[in-house]
Amino acid sequence: MDKKVEYSFFKNLLVVSIEQAVAAPICSMRFADAGARVIKVEPIRGETARHYDNSIEGESAYFSSLNRGKESLTLNLRKDYDFSLLKRILSKADVFIRNTSPGSMAKIGLGASQLLDEFRKLIVVDLVGYGQDTAYSDMKAYDLLVQAESGLCSITGGPDEPSKVGISIADMGTGMNAYSAILEALLERGSNGIGKALEITMFDTVAEWMSVPLLHYENANIETKRHGMAHSSIYPYRPYSCLDGDVLIAVQNNDQWKCFCDIVLSEPMLAENKLYKDNASRVKNRILLDQEISKVFKGLSTKTLKDLLKKSGIAFGQINTVKELSTHLALKKQ
Numbered sequence: 001m002d003k004k005v006e007y008s009f010f011k012n013l014l015v016v017s018i019e020q021a022v023a024a025p026i027c028s029m030r031f032a033d034a035g036a037r038v039i040k041v042e043p044i045r046g047e048t049a050r051h052y053d054n055s056i057e058g059e060s061a062y063f064s065s066l067n068r069g070k071e072s073l074t075l076n077l078r079k080d081y082d083f084s085l086l087k088r089i090l091s092k093a094d095v096f097i098r099n100t101s102p103g104s105m106a107k108i109g110l111g112a113s114q115l116l117d118e119f120r121k122l123i124v125v126d127l128v129g130y131g132q133d134t135a136y137s138d139m140k141a142y143d144l145l146v147q148a149e150s151g152l153c154s155i156t157g158g159p160d161e162p163s164k165v166g167i168s169i170a171d172m173g174t175g176m177n178a179y180s181a182i183l184e185a186l187l188e189r190g191s192n193g194i195g196k197a198l199e200i201t202m203f204d205t206v207a208e209w210m211s212v213p214l215l216h217y218e219n220a221n222i223e224t225k226r227h228g229m230a231h232s233s234i235y236p237y238r239p240y241s242c243l244d245g246d247v248l249i250a251v252q253n254n255d256q257w258k259c260f261c262d263i264v265l266s267e268p269m270l271a272e273n274k275l276y277k278d279n280a281s282r283v284k285n286r287i288l289l290d291q292e293i294s295k296v297f298k299g300l301s302t303k304t305l306k307d308l309l310k311k312s313g314i315a316f317g318q319i320n321t322v323k324e325l326s327t328h329l330a331l332k333k334q
Helices: 023-034 061-066 080-090 112-118 143-149 169-192 202-209 211-220 254-264 268-272 279-284 286-297 302-312 322-326
Strands: 014-018 037-042 071-074 095-098 123-128 196-201 237-242 245-250 315-317
Touching (some): 014 023, 023 169, 112 123, 123 169, 143 169, 143 202, 202 211, 237 286, 245 302, 254 302
Parallel strands (some): 123 196
16 A cells, blocks of 8 residues: 555544544545545444454454544534534534434434535435435445345345445445545635535446446346356456466457467457357357367467467466465555
């Protein structure tokens, strides 16, 4: 990770966040990374993610990874003094982020409209599961639930079983969307001097990412299937077995396909085969194509294959474990 760069714009910002778990913490952490002052407001017992495990010097891995650079303040907002203290802090704040239960802030006098009436320059941000103007407004929403509801799990995994993405991608994406939206709101406030309320939803975040499968279905009646480590709509784009391991290849267009056939497979005529003439054809005939590729790759070592892929300009990679990530040559650590 690169050393934190502090910009004067961010150094003058005060961000307050009543946050838990992943979505809001990753958003506020981006502000802390940029040099803003971030005050994390926690309940007396500490926020939820502190207690997931104790892997990192007594703190959880989730908490340690998402809360660098922040100050922490514990408050009981049912107590008058604590509530008044928060209001005094908000009077000086630029941004107020929350990923609390829908409606819970309004019940105690901290609803977005209530705050904007009092603090005209404040940007109030609510991260929620579903749009508060939809029939799902009061549904509880955790990462896996949103992955499932959005259809993401239906296109993830192998042919026999759906799967979730292995990290909290709905939470993380929502937090990053919130960060972008807040930056836009700050730019707007710079011109008109007025804050605003923002609502960023987990479902909308993932539903937007599902645009390609959704467009395929709604316009061509194509239901995206699960293909494990193989790409569903670009081919060949998957791992193949060699003599001593697997190599993941990615052929993105017809020019690459011709180079792949000529240099890697040593079968230039395969590029002219009508079954594989373009990407749509290669996707449709993926099983036959896999047979053509595998009969060549199974006689090659991974080193030989990688040398051929480099020569042809075809992208490739390997499927690493977390242990291998820890020593990856591209990984930057402070």
